[in-house]
Amino acid sequence: MEATSLTEDRLVQAIAGIVASTARGKKLRLGIGDDAAAWKAARSAESVITTDALVENVHFLTDAMDASDVGWRALASNLSDIAAMGARPVLATVALGVPRSAQEGWILDCYRGMAELAKRTGVAIAGGDIVRAPALFVSMTVVGEVRPSNRKTRAGARPGDVFAVTGRLGASRAGVELLMDRPDLAADPAFAAAVAAYRRPHARLREGLRLGGSTNVHAMMDISDGLSTDLRRMCAASGVGAVVHADQIPLAADAAAFAAKTRRDPMRYGLGGGEDFELLVAIAARAFRAVAAGFERSFKRPLYAVGTATANTNVVLHDASGTRVLEPTGWESLA
């Protein structure tokens, strides 16, 4: 089918077919095809909303990801923000920018990837817009719900709290660097997890719900731009500082192997690698062991303590060579 034969109405119809399954059994009262979608928010819940956009050649490379990966990833990055609030996702809208050269097949595959993750996470794709643009972009908005007492922000960390992360870091960054710099390694099973982490990341929705339910979790956010960058944001919002212990930062195995193979600094991945979509939490020190034990029972992996909140506002890294300012080395979206 020629790209030039696209008409919005016909395309919207094809998309509606793909996303229909995401809305089945959901509380959506009106889905794709009208001026707006409609739903009924749960009475006891607060609603939350987040927007994240991905742009071709900035956030994704059509050489390194296929269309369905792009759709999956756009939704995952928004779901991660919902997870960070301790909320449950309800519905999503999509604005898709497509250049003239885009094939209808690409657009539909993008929606298929999005719908696949939406079904797994209980999200109804409720509506959107498709527009011409000089480069592909996918801008998504996700609405979620949270019991008001469970909602977490970045702003609650207190001096003495333990900073912890919900999983190993750096796989996604290792994955994208591998695809860009060492495509010869892309099919190596040793790095399959890193490539998958980049192409089809998972938001920590269940982890966010569980941690949101604990009053000992004082602050929560997702690590989308790298621990060194995002921890600074949590500290700034909370009015605290941090001491981070380099040897406690849990590096993804693939990231460590890729660093070794390419002689890069492993901390490039541990501190600067974003988009693993792990959560960063600040937990009351006296409760940390109990929270971590419960977490491990539920998720079969540790909750990793990486540092401690301090009363001064310095954010520092402690390693074998001493203590120094932790510079933000993560993703800077306007760099």
Next chain:
Amino acid sequence: MEATSLTEDRLVQAIAGIVASTARGKKLRLGIGDDAAAWKAARSAESVITTDALVENVHFLTDAMDASDVGWRALASNLSDIAAMGARPVLATVALGVPRSAQEGWILDCYRGMAELAKRTGVAIAGGDIVRAPALFVSMTVVGEVRPSNRKTRAGARPGDVFAVTGRLGASRAGVELLMDRPDLAADPAFAAAVAAYRRPHARLREGLRLGGSTNVHAMMDISDGLSTDLRRMCAASGVGAVVHADQIPLAADAAAFAAKTRRDPMRYGLGGGEDFELLVAIAARAFRAVAAGFERSFKRPLYAVGTATANTNVVLHDASGTRVLEPTGWESLA
């Protein structure tokens, strides 16, 4: 300030300052600066959500609109979808794509224009994302609320209904064509209304609320792509046809004058001109006079009948030369 000195955190802080006034006194529980924003939906209401994106050189021209106009227009086009549901807007999120060449001042002015319209319409700007992109884009999502019994869709028109529009058509299209083709006329007071209609359109929120409240209004949508295109959509969704009377289509005075001056077909504006953001409604025939009289009392202008819904599914135009198929001549977003 150099564009290269932009950092997301600093920019978000400046934006938060601009949009803070939009959230004042609103039911927002958490605004810009966290992973997501939070609010409490009204218990008796249904929530509605819509997304619309504007792209530089596709939907707006930085030569013809300044940054604040772009922000205003992006919000207006989303508010128009909310109006079309019979709903009241509550909050908005923004994903802004900015090229490297964009100045910080442009970005902040874009938010200022958006905030100006947001304040006038009671919308809290609640959050968003700023990303690098090869060309400017503004993707907005607006959430609104509506009493379930008042919500209208495109799908309720019945044979015999009167199709009507809430105001004169074509000013916005005349405005953009004037700015592009006849910049010499841009400062002519005779066309000031057309230029303003293009740069700073108004969504018909009060009109939508009023018409949404009438059980005699069977279907409603906004005319964002032109009457000929959008009426076809309403007919298709409702399973009806239409006879449109060319001499009843209310043409904006500036559009008529511009058509005369440039010897263009006035129907180019009346049938093909979108983004005046007037509403298209289908009203029970026996109630039309009463609904129109109430509308005129409230808004000091007529509700214009333009045609009638038919039981067959043909959409035709009737004029002095006879009756023929009404071809969609409006905006085609993927053309």
